[in-house]
Each structure stands twice: as structure tokens, then as C-alpha cells.
Amino acid sequence: MPGSSTAVNHWADKVAERLRVSDRGVIGIGLPDLADPRIDRRWLELLAAAALRIARNVTITRWLLEGGATAQAIFDALGLHRLHVGTVQETGLAELLSDRDSPTRYFVKPGSYAWPPAIWPGK
Numbered sequence: 001m002p003g004s005s006t007a008v009n010h011w012a013d014k015v016a017e018r019l020r021v022s023d024r025g026v027i028g029i030g031l032p033d034l035a036d037p038r039i040d041r042r043w044l045e046l047l048a049a050a051a052l053r054i055a056r057n058v059t060i061t062r063w064l065l066e067g068g069a070t071a072q073a074i075f076d077a078l079g080l081h082r083l084h085v086g087t088v089q090e091t092g093l094a095e096l097l098s099d100r101d102s103p104t105r106y107f108v109k110p111g112s113y114a115w116p117p118a119i120w121p122g123k
Helices: 005-022 037-057 066-077
Strands: 064-065 083-088 094-098 105-109
Touching: 005 037, 037 066, 064 066, 066 105
Parallel strands: 064 105
Antiparallel strands: 083 094, 094 105
């Protein structure tokens, strides 16, 4: 199976350090072209574990999540089981909000098309 929890923790801690300085960061696993769905699932679990560790160390008020399976894995790790639609953005993306008393906003898009420039310029 890919990765270890020690490596993921180290990676997440480095990202959290960077977020404290710049307030922007990206984590991702790329697009593993693997035939074994157990390995694909493990990559998502590691990504979600990193996201949770980062969220516990840094306040994140806007998440851009690409791919439904990725979003679900991260929502599960964060313990978010009830979300509702916030303001529909002019970009065509919906804003998701948690039922918790939190200013955090989540934007989820399929992995099959690019982020709108208004959300992620230059991407």
C-alpha cells in the first residue's frame, strides 16, 4: 500500500507550516493509474488523513475539493456528514456549508474539467 502515516504526518505538518505563512496551499495525490481499487482507496485515505491533520493545525476557511470521491473522503475525515448549499457562485459552482457554526466554505467540482478562473486564476 502507498505511503505511511509517518510520511503523511510529516507532509501535512509541512503544509500547515506553509499555510501559516502564505494562507494558501495545495495538497493532492495526482491521478494514480492503478488497476487495484484498494490502492486507489488507500491514496484517498492518506489524502484525507493529511487534510484532517492540516485542519487541526491551521484554520482553513475555504476548501477547493476536486473530485467527488476525494471530497467524500475529506468530508468523512473531517466528520462532516451534513452539508447544505450556500450561495450559488457566478462561476457555476455551489458553495457548501456545514451545519456546524463555522465560516468554512467548501467548493467541490468534478475532476473532468478545469477550475473556473474566478475561483482559481491561472488553473
